[in-house]
């Protein structure tokens with residue numbers, strides 16, 4: 001009898017926790033869904049072709065996000081292009097080359113700490129270093145480098161994880177055939193870790209895409225009615241890098257600008273821009289999932 | 302030279318000691334590896350067989366804190382494999398290794414076999430094609446894979462993967478082939494094929510094989526070394542070792558009294 005009542009009590013506690021867990025999950029899910037629906041209802045009507053091809057304007061119905069999405073795209077491009085070589089290089093060094101001693105332990109701890117530094121602090125750092133010292137201006141280049149700095153700890157950590165997941169037996173197989181360390185890294189470790197590295201990079205970028213504080217700190221404009229220079233030119237060498245030094249704005253800043261206006265119509269614009277930003281983030285996460293699945297199918301240990 | 306030593310030497314191990322950090326694993330091992338013979342290394346788990354084998358291609362150099370003492374002289378040019386002035390990569394280009402668990406690269410069958418050649422700077426497609434085919438034939442895998450050389454190596458069965466690893470090791474025409482319990486992860490049929498292959502190969506290349514399967518040592522080897530707690534207890538012709546061991550400990554081990 002005693003036993004049965006004990007079991008019954010345990011069962012009750014068990015189901016109680018299941019229900020509480022479910023509720024906790026529902027709170028999160030429903031809130032997110034409500035936010036999304038609110039955004040969609042508000043902004044849906046503004047999502048026309050012209051919204052994407054127009055500059056901001058004093059008149060809400062004519063205002064668009066052309067300069068903002070071009071800014072976000074170019075800044076993300078610079079961020080990715082900077083964060084990948086530096087982040088992967090650091091990860092390869094730490095995982096494959098660095099001797100295991102107190103110095104590498106210290107570096108490791110610091111990378112973990114850097115991931116927790118508030119983004120606005122990176123903005124201040126970039127303002128002091130990139131804008132004032134290196135005179136890179138309040139430009140796409142400065143913004144890209146700032147965000148690269150911001151996501152570098154995440155990129156390094158996830159790349160290390162990916163590199164570590166390549167089994168040691170593969171490294172030994174390459175070495176046993178006479179490969180040098182670098183040949184082993186470039187022919188095996190990096191190719192097999194690419195899926196994990198890219199996934200980490202995209203997740204990091206989808207964090208950076210929503211950042212506004214550090215970019216405001218370095219002096220992003222909030223009203224900009226022209227595009228950066230094109231990346232090509234008619235004369236040799238045909239490629240142009242003038243755009244790197246152009247002023248810019250990004251999606252979250254444009255949204256903030258609209259939200260802070262008194263007119264209701266601008267708030268609708270902000271909601272529409274929010275939907276676009278959300279779409280960009282979701283697309284990036286989708287890409288990350290796709291890449292991971294593809295590489296998993298190719299390589300399983 | 303002891304009467305029980307091989308006639309033509311390929312390598313001579315002199316007073317080999319090995320340390321993982323401060324842990325002394327191999328103790329004063331001396332023996333002779335015969336040219337184009339199979340030398341088996343047997344002994345209970347943890348006695349140092351793998352550690353011993355990995356001295357021959359300087360695998361221990363990959364990790365910090367490992368230390369060799371003594372010499373392994375490689376014939377015909379009398380290079381001391383263990384000398385710090387000898388480049389381990391040069392050694393690994395002359396001495397190949399097949400691991401305990403099949404470890405093909407997650408690349409195509411062709412690229413697996415070609416990798417050792419690529420590392421040596423071969424890029425000519427015709428030469429690669431020829432050498433890859435030759436290696437796969439020597440590993441008796443060619444007939445099974447010739448129509449799917451571009452397929453991923455990981456789609457092969459375990460036994461095929463191990464033969465692929467043997468082909469990969471053979472492609473660069475090594476002087477010595479090291480096997481570390483090559484069949485311990487395989488079923489009996491696959492094991493039999495690998496053993497057959499080893500008997501084939503010994504006419505062409507010097508082989509050292511670690512095994513804790515004594516029947517395997519008896520079947521494939523010409524000489525056998527019995528290691529116990531990091532010491533070489535007995536080194537002898539295989540048929541002598543298994544019929545009339547000269548050491549009490551060897552006898553106890555091969556009759557299954559311990560291990």
Ligand SMILES: Nc1ncnc2c1ncn2[C@@H]1O[C@H](COP(=O)(O)OP(=O)(O)O)[C@@H](O)[C@H]1O
Nearest residue numbers: 321324326344345346347348349350351352353
């Ligand atoms: N990397 C290592 N560091 C320290 N000790 C090791 C290492 N690898 C193996 N050992 C130890 O060395 C001894 C011999 O190992 P091993 O050569 O793998 O034996 P076997 O191959 O005969 O089973 C064992 O006691 C094992 O615990």
Ligand SMILES: [Mg+2]
Nearest residue numbers: 350351352482
């Ligand atoms: Mg072993």
